[in-house]
Amino acid sequence: GFCGTGIEPTQIRRLREFEEERIVRDWAQSNPEVNTEAHHETTVDENHKSIEELETHKTVHQIDSQIVRETVSQLTEVKDLSSVNAASTVERLHRSVSSEHCAISYADLKPELGKGEISQLERVLHEHRDEIEKSLSERFELENVRPRVAIVNDRLYTWIPKSRTDELVEPYEKQFYYFRDNREMFHIVEDLRNQLGIEDSLHKSMTHVNKLIKQLTAGDEGGHARVRAISEKSTRLEGKTVRFYLDATDRRLSYLEGRVTKVTGINGQAGIENPRFPEGRELEVLRARLAAIIASDGHLRESGRIGYNEEHLERIDRVQEILRNFGDITLKPKLRPGSYEVHIQNQIGLIMIHEGMTPGNKTIQNPGLPKGYLEWSEEARRAYLEDFIPEDGSFSVSRGFSWFRSHALYIEAEKNSYSFESVITAEEVKLVKNRGESVTGLVDHHYLAYGAVDKLQTSDNQNQSRSAESLVRAIWDYPNNLIEDEKKIAESLGMKITLSPQCVKLFPKSGRLTVKWVASTTRKEDAERWAEICPPNDERKRNEVESWIRERVEDWLDKKEWVDW
DNA sequence: ATGACATGGCCTCAAGCATA
DNA sequence: TATGCTTGAGGCCATGTCAT
Numbered sequence: 001g002f003c004g005t006g007i008e009p010t011q012i013r014r015l016r017e018f019e020e021e022r023i024v025r026d027w028a029q030s031n032p033e034v035n036t037e038a039h040h041e042t043t044v045d046e047n048h049k050s051i052e053e054l055e056t057h058k059t060v061h062q063i064d065s066q067i068v069r070e071t072v073s074q075l076t077e078v079k080d081l082s083s084v085n086a087a088s089t090v091e092r093l094h095r096s097v098s099s100e101h102c103a104i105s106y107a108d109l110k111p112e113l114g115k116g117e118i119s120q121l122e123r124v125l126h127e128h129r130d131e132i133e134k135s136l137s138e139r140f141e142l143e144n145v146r147p148r149v150a151i152v153n154d155r156l157y158t159w160i161p162k163s164r165t166d167e168l169v170e171p172y173e174k175q176f177y178y179f180r181d182n183r184e185m186f187h188i189v190e191d192l193r194n195q196l197g198i199e200d201s202l203h204k205s206m207t208h209v210n211k212l213i214k215q216l217t218a219g220d221e222g223g224h225a226r227v228r229a230i231s232e233k234s235t236r237l238e239g240k241t242v243r244f245y246l247d248a249t250d251r252r253l254s255y256l257e258g259r260v261t262k263v264t265g266i267n268g269q270a271g272i273e274n275p276r277f278p279e280g281r282e283l284e285v286l287r288a289r290l291a292a293i294i295a296s297d298g299h300l301r302e303s304g305r306i307g308y309n310e311e312h313l314e315r316i317d318r319v320q321e322i323l324r325n326f327g328d329i330t331l332k333p334k335l336r337p338g339s340y341e342v343h344i345q346n347q348i349g350l351i352m353i354h355e356g357m358t359p360g361n362k363t364i365q366n367p368g369l370p371k372g373y374l375e376w377s378e379e380a381r382r383a384y385l386e387d388f389i390p391e392d393g394s395f396s397v398s399r400g401f402s403w404f405r406s407h408a409l410y411i412e413a414e415k416n417s418y419s420f421e422s423v424i425t426a427e428e429v430k431l432v433k434n435r436g437e438s439v440t441g442l443v444d445h446h447y448l449a450y451g452a453v454d455k456l457q458t459s460d461n462q463n464q465s466r467s468a469e470s471l472v473r474a475i476w477d478y479p480n481n482l483i484e485d486e487k488k489i490a491e492s493l494g495m496k497i498t499l500s501p502q503c504v505k506l507f508p509k510s511g512r513l514t515v516k517w518v519a520s521t522t523r524k525e526d527a528e529r530w531a532e533i534c535p536p537n538d539e540r541k542r543n544e545v546e547s548w549i550r551e552r553v554e555d556w557l558d559k560k561e562w563v564d565w
Numbered sequence: 566a567t568g569a570c571a572t573g574g575c576c577t578c579a580a581g582c583a584t585a
Numbered sequence: 586t587a588t589g590c591t592t593g594a595g596g597c598c599a600t601g602t603c604a605t
Contacts, residue, residue, distance in 0.1 A: 159593065234603095267571050299593055303571075309592050334574080343573070363580080386601045393581085394603065406581070439587070443579050447586080509582070516581085 059250040060095040060195045063107040072112045081120050081126035087135040090149055094158040101163050103247040104235050110154040122151045133219050150215030159216055167253045167279045173239040173356035178262040195248045212382040213241055254279040272347050275327035287355050288380040292388035302360045304349030304441050364418045366407035368481030381489050385534040400527030402520035405483040409474055412511025424474045429513055431467040434508045446506040475501050480517045486518055495529050496522035
């Protein structure tokens with residue numbers, strides 16, 4: 001430490017500043033392309049902007065001093081600056097430059113406002129940040145995006161984070177990105193200094209950037225995980241800092257591929273080494289595959305941790321192959337009796353939670369697919385079906401492709417840890433208890449086929465028929481969301497699917513009543529089409545299907561010959 | 566040094582699954 | 586439809602890392 005006082009003596013500070021500048025100079029010399037990089041990219045694919053584009057769509061915009069003067073002059077007339085005044089000033093300033101491509105604006109207040117006025121504005125901003133930023137969100141008519149405001153060195157900054165749903169920026173926002181060494185940190189500060197037009201030394205720019213990011217992220221719940229967003233002592237950046245950096249430099253996350261050595265949670269353990277940052281269509285397909293894996297076999301926890309059980313090592317390899325697109329991920333299957341247990345890094349689960357998957361118990365929560373799944377590309381929808389059949393589905397010549405899903409309709413109040421709302425009453429439960437088959441085994445339960453419930457509706461016993469009626473109504477009124485969504489995916493690809501309830505089960509021990517649904521391809525053609533456009537991603541099941549298809553084709557050829565004859 | 570925490574690994578339980 | 590066992594679900598704890 002610094003003489004145990006926590007205060008850095010001036011001499012040491014000078015030395016350190018000097019050393020930092022030297023590191024950057026050395027580094028810049030050994031990487032001559034770096035300084036000029038931002039201005040000399042000539043590729044015009046969607047990731048890299050050409051020179052002209054960079055100039056016409058600057059993402060950081062300095063507000064014209066004339067406009068600042070006009071806007072801010074009204075503030076000087078107000079004695080007690082309110083948060084409303086502050087918000088409306090920020091709104092007008094940012095609107096003056098607002099365009100689709102402008103994420104960040106700044107206004108130099110110094111020439112227009114006195115010291116006292118600026119610090120008053122700062123005070124109001126710090127005290128009413130929440131209110132101001134939320135009001136800006138309404139003023140700019142933004143949903144799920146919170147504008148950020150900061151005042152650093154007499155500059156008023158406004159940042160409206162860009163929506164980046166086709167990248168991993170958002171799910172990784174609370175993760176930490178590790179870089180190879182601290183030169184990368186200086187490189188980033190250097191980039192920001194250029195983009196924000198900060199005319200200070202690198203060291204002072206570092207302080208400026210830190211103050212800026214601290215304020216820009218002050219409104220986040222949970223506060224800031226780090227005292228300084230960027231520090232020469234650390235080689236990591238929090239996701240929200242990276243997000244700001246990308247917005248300020250108008251880059252996509254893939255730009256950092258190769259520079260980032262690890263993405264992990266706050267404590268730096270585990271995580272994904274040498275991460276890759278797939279985006280766009282590629283990412284969409286990968287997410288669809290992961291959705292299929294989690295929806296069938298995986299267990300997604302709040303933390304993002306995914307537990308996965310699988311009997312066949314080849315299938316684990318297949319999952320491994322999917323995961324490799326996100327970086328160096330090596331699954332370590334642990335042998336359990338009868339199968340392997342695998343844990344997948346939290347980051348992957350976080351991606352899927354961000355995508356809209358529900359962590360926790362699937363039977364109780366009855367989650368469907370993430371919203372917007374019907375807008376997935378055809379490739380992604382096919383990918384989903386390919387990857388879930390090996391898990392939960394089966395193929396048979398008589399029924400084609402079929403699969404099951406079940407969910408709870410009732411949980412005894414005192415055994416309900418999920419604040420689950422039962423959709424039937426104790427009356428219907430009693431019906432299943434009385435009329436259901438008593439099944440003993442590892443878990444005792446009462447089994448009642450759906451056909452039997454259906455019949456009981458016309459029972460002579462009035463109580464019974466009434467209970468059966470309301471059970472049937474509940475079954476149809478509260479269907480299984482996942483299987484319904486999966487049916488829609490299959491139908492969107494041109495297959496007809498038949499969906500029907502199969503049975504209800506009552507588990508006395510847990511006080512739960514569940515209903516099981518079955519989906520299957522309706523006609524032979526549907527199974528054929530399925531086999532053709534999304535053959536199961538599993539060797540054994542695919543072989544089964546392929547031999548069936550071969551038979552069908554031979555069959556068809558035989559008939560054709562006969563007709564031709 | 567200490568506290569907070571994410572993580573991996575372990576375990577157990579019960580329910581959903583395949584299959585006959 | 587009946588049975589058996591695989592596998593979701595999730596609790597718990599040691600360990601390691603970071604921030605303070």
